[in-house]
Amino acid sequence: MNVTMRRCALPVLTMLALTGGAAVAGPTVSAWDGDARGAVRLIGGGATADAPSTVAGVEIRLGDGWKTYWRYPGDSGVPPRFDFSRSVNVKSATVRYPAPHRFADGGGTSIGYKGGVIFPVAVARDDATQAATLAVEVDYAVCERLCVPKTGTATLVLPAESAAAPTAPATGAMSPATNGSSLGGLAGAVARLPRPARVGDAGDFSVRAVHREGEWPTPRLVVDVAAPAGTEVDLFAEGPTAAWALPVPNPAGSGPDGTHRFTFEVDGAPAGVDPRGATLTLTAVAGDRAIAVPVTLDP
Incomplete structure (x- = not known):
């Protein structure tokens, strides 16, 4: 089984x-x-x-x-x-x-x-x-x-x-x-199960944009989440396997168009694993709604 x-x-x-x-x-x-x-x-x-x-x-x-x-x-x-x-x-x-x-x-x-x-x-x-x-x-x-x-x-x-x-x-x-x-x-x-979604999806709740700041080996990801006004918003990040231990994203104020901005360092890959090209899962939560968004790290 x-x-x-x-x-x-x-x-x-x-x-x-x-x-x-x-x-x-x-x-x-x-x-x-x-x-x-x-x-x-x-x-x-x-x-x-x-x-x-x-x-x-x-x-x-x-x-x-x-x-x-x-x-x-x-x-x-x-x-x-x-x-x-x-x-x-x-x-x-x-x-x-x-x-x-x-x-x-x-x-x-x-x-x-x-x-x-x-x-x-x-x-x-x-x-x-x-x-x-x-x-x-x-x-x-x-x-x-x-x-x-x-x-x-x-x-x-x-x-x-x-x-x-x-x-x-x-x-x-x-x-x-x-x-x-x-x-x-x-x-x-x-x-409350996160629904599959993509970066840039339309609608009142989505991961609007993701970009990288800084260079490898320890860049930072910046994530902008759109959600209805007055909604409590949070973001979590996971690697492609349970062996990864990414930092918990930190709230970082507002992004463009009133989005909620989160940042975290791309750190915590397993020993010997190059994170470039890996696909992370971002789980965004807004009130009683949640989405799961794949993000591939560019080289």
Whole structure:
């Protein structure tokens, strides 16, 4: 069985059916595994009317004041790791990451979530006419003043897709809560998945421009993000693999036409890797919207 953790791909379009008019089966949930600081459970969202896979969710509940991390945790922290190898009749499980937030963390900046988070999962089965058992083990960290490593497990039976009785999807808050989130929270998490975009796209929210300042080996990227007035805007940068450790972009005032400007040094490539020609992923967040934009570094 394949387990993948993706930044920006077709599963977003499949999952977005949860927030539109497509029908889905009613939600089921597993028991929580954890304590007051952090706990894990599975949510079964069911199959969409036009999707080849089931949309499920891994939910992490967090205690007041505790946080957990995005796939790239920033200057400190540990990203979550998902193991679905004990699942039955599951061909692949693709984990997606809702837009995160930045947190001041001692002398640096971390990237992640507070209050709780649901990671949508696109589940493809070996046999769609049969029930599947989705089993996950999650290694993650929860942090307040100190960080605590945790492992949570959950198991959930997903009915055969052809047997699922469709119901109208619920709509949920953008920040999933703890005990009552279920399908509404899963729909909210899907809505916060970054959508694929390109530099210079039209519209009220886009990465308008990216340019390089300075010369190699340590140039700086300048990124201008357009967003509606009054919207809180943020930007995160990732390398082509998890081995990269780019700095968290810093807000740098206003760019042309009232855009929000961010800058960061192109530093943190793995040892022996020439960053010239590499494609980075910029995740821009504006309120409850997010986009993922590929940017190739020129030589």
